[in-house]
Amino acid sequence: MSESVVTRTDSGIAPVAPIARDHVIPLAVLAELTHRCPLQCPYCSNPLDLERAGQELTTGEWRKTLSELAQIGVLQIHFSGGEPTVRKDLAEIVKHANDAGLYTNLITSAVLLTKDKLKDLADAGLSHIQISFQGSETIVADRVAGLAKSHDKKIQVARWSRELDLPLTVNAVMHRQNLHQLSDVIQMAVDLDADRLEIANVQYYGWALKNRAALMPTLEQIEDCTRIVEDAQVRLKGTLAIDYVVPDYYAIRPKKCMGGWGRQFFNISPSGKVLPCHAAETITGLAFDSVRDHSIAWIWENSEALNRYRGTGWMPEPCRSCDHREEDYGGCRCQAFALTGDAGNTDPACALSPLHEGIFKTAEQEAAEGASQFIYRNFSGGTREEDIINRA
Ligand code: SF4
Numbered sequence: 001m002s003e004s005v006v007t008r009t010d011s012g013i014a015p016v017a018p019i020a021r022d023h024v025i026p027l028a029v030l031a032e033l034t035h036r037c038p039l040q041c042p043y044c045s046n047p048l049d050l051e052r053a054g055q056e057l058t059t060g061e062w063r064k065t066l067s068e069l070a071q072i073g074v075l076q077i078h079f080s081g082g083e084p085t086v087r088k089d090l091a092e093i094v095k096h097a098n099d100a101g102l103y104t105n106l107i108t109s110a111v112l113l114t115k116d117k118l119k120d121l122a123d124a125g126l127s128h129i130q131i132s133f134q135g136s137e138t139i140v141a142d143r144v145a146g147l148a149k150s151h152d153k154k155i156q157v158a159r160w161s162r163e164l165d166l167p168l169t170v171n172a173v174m175h176r177q178n179l180h181q182l183s184d185v186i187q188m189a190v191d192l193d194a195d196r197l198e199i200a201n202v203q204y205y206g207w208a209l210k211n212r213a214a215l216m217p218t219l220e221q222i223e224d225c226t227r228i229v230e231d232a233q234v235r236l237k238g239t240l241a242i243d244y245v246v247p248d249y250y251a252i253r254p255k256k257c258m259g260g261w262g263r264q265f266f267n268i269s270p271s272g273k274v275l276p277c278h279a280a281e282t283i284t285g286l287a288f289d290s291v292r293d294h295s296i297a298w299i300w301e302n303s304e305a306l307n308r309y310r311g312t313g314w315m316p317e318p319c320r321s322c323d324h325r326e327e328d329y330g331g332c333r334c335q336a337f338a339l340t341g342d343a344g345n346t347d348p349a350c351a352l353s354p355l356h357e358g359i360f361k362t363a364e365q366e367a368a369e370g371a372s373q374f375i376y377r378n379f380s381g382g383t384r385e386e387d388i389i390n391r392a
């Protein structure tokens with residue numbers, strides 16, 4: 001099932017390894033430079049065991065990794081975290097990526113940026129900035145972020161970005177406690193002169209699962225949300241591109257998560273592990289290879305963990321004999337693990353899964369009666385919102 005082909009050799013670099021037909025060199029790769037972060041979002045997608053600063057790849061290791069990515073034909077690099085701007089060498093890393101010919105995108109909470117730091121990044125060749133927002137105004141947004149004055153700072157950095165001519169994407173993660181602000185979030189993105197708005201409903205694995213009852217939207221909220229987004233997509237055509245991710249629990253068919261496990265995307269953890277998605281380490285029993293031990297080309301082709309759920313051969317019923325198996329690749333492995341304890345099961349977001357009805361009922365019940373307070377994410381293992389309120 002493999003042949004000696006390599007996609008995209010525009011860089012003029014020779015093919016590096018046999019590539020199986022059912023996976024290709026990714027167009028874009030996500031580099032998680034650190035898990036350190038000043039925010040404490042209750043839906044944080046980083047693994048439950050955060051990697052410490054001392055485990056992070058050095059500047060030199062990132063340089064080598066970025067060069068390898070360019071050599072195998074990757075075109076874009078997204079710098080993320082945690083909060084990537086905590087790395088003091090970020091401008092140096094961006095410059096190296098830019099010099100290697102990669103399109104560079106910074107995915108940031110923005111709260112640590114100054115105008116000078118942003119200018120340094122733009123001078124280093126940063127191609128694009130993506131700023132995450134937790135709502136449309138201070139009270140809701142600062143509460144969700146777990147950091148006072150964060151919203152105002154984000155607005156400021158978004159304005160500086162446009163002054164520096166950096167293309168801007170606004171990223172908004174939505175849930176029961178901020179969906180009422182959706183129309184205002186869309187208007188905020190227009191007012192900030194953003195090129196793109198990504199509206200993503202929370203996905204429930206990792207830390208978000210601990211806060212599911214506080215975050216799960218009602219079905220009515222999701223129906224309203226979909227209508228608002230569809231109206232805005234028509235009204236703002238040519239002004240603002242809007243991407244929209246619906247929550248799995250109310251879906252009938254699962255999302256084609258990451259385009260299929262290990263098919264067309266990977267990310268690199270702060271310590272250099274090559275993962276098929278940001279949440280893959282929530283699945284126990286998988287060992288991921290590191291850029292410290294192997295070349296990227298070797299890992300992409302040979303990693304046991306990447307090969308485990310590639311293609312369709314691993315699938316159980318009902319996926320195995322389903323006509324949709326090459327459309328959604330059985331949904332999300334991380335969600336299957338979170339909800340069934342086995343990443344090799346059909347994603348319960350699929351109506352054909354025997355567990356689907358149960359998760360739909362759970363969603364409805366939690367949305368109606370769930371907790372309203374968060375468990376914040378941080379390096380101390382989490383903080384209950386009620387404890388903060390009681391201490392104040
Ligand atoms: Fe997709 Fe499997 Fe559901 Fe078929 S049964 S729609 S392949 S998740």
Ligand code: FES
Pocket residue numbers: 257258261276277278279280331332333334335
């Ligand atoms: Fe890991 Fe979907 S988030 S496979």
